[in-house]
Amino acid sequence: MPREKGQKVVASNRRARHDYHLEDTYEAGLVLVGTEVKSLRQGRASLVDGFVDIEDHEAWLHGVHIPEYTQGTWTNHSARRKRKLLLNRDELEKIERKVNEKGFTIVPVSLYFKDGRAKVEIALAKGKKTWDKRHALAERQADREKEQALGRRLKGMD
Structure with missing residues (x-):
């Protein structure tokens, strides 16, 4: 084998x-x-x-x-x-x-x-403390929104 x-x-x-x-x-x-x-x-x-x-x-x-x-x-x-x-x-x-x-x-x-x-x-x-977890989630959400806005802008949607 x-x-x-x-x-x-x-x-x-x-x-x-x-x-x-x-x-x-x-x-x-x-x-x-x-x-x-x-x-x-x-x-x-x-x-x-x-x-x-x-x-x-x-x-x-x-x-x-x-x-x-x-x-x-x-x-x-x-x-x-x-x-x-x-x-x-x-x-x-x-x-x-x-x-x-x-x-x-x-x-x-x-x-x-x-x-x-x-x-x-x-x-x-x-x-991690509870506020660390919330901060990490908020940071990830902001990054995701930033990427989506950039993608829309590149496609000419905005």
């Missing part, structure tokens, strides 16, 4: 960009069981409630929902189990230092296959 090439996104956490200021992003491997990989290849996962916790100098992914494989038998996995992340020691120490000192949290941003291997993109994030 030929090796997969490229990147195939399985799930992305759009809410993370809305709720947090994302600082640094890292790519981490995942330790999965066979039925989880098969379920991911079907394109089924949810990162909405996910977060990363560091325990004993190891990173663990909690709250990510990978549904049971439909054709799995008694060997099926539990949908919300914690999964180990594979990171370089330097990256892990840097992340751990920032989380402990500055009050950052770690959230999963996207889950994808890269050259046939399951990867998760995680980000160091600080929570």
Whole structure:
């Protein structure tokens, strides 16, 4: 069977960009069981409630929902189990230092296959306040209106 090439996104956490200021992003491997990989290849996962916790100098992914494989038998996995992340020691120490000192949290941003291997993109994030979210929405709306006005002007409608 030929090796997969490229990147195939399985799930992305759009809410993370809305709720947090994302600082640094890292790519981490995942330790999965066979039925989880098969379920991911079907394109089924949810990162909405996910977060990363560091325990004993190891990173663990909690709250990510990978549904049971439909054709799995008694060997099926539990949908919300914690999964180990594979990171370089330097990256892990840097992340751990920032989380402990500055009050950052770690959230999963996207889950994808890269050259046939399951990867998760995680980000160091600080929570946004409610007014930050409103400000971001207003800014996006103003940019959209500006683009529409420019488009109308170029078409000669104004």
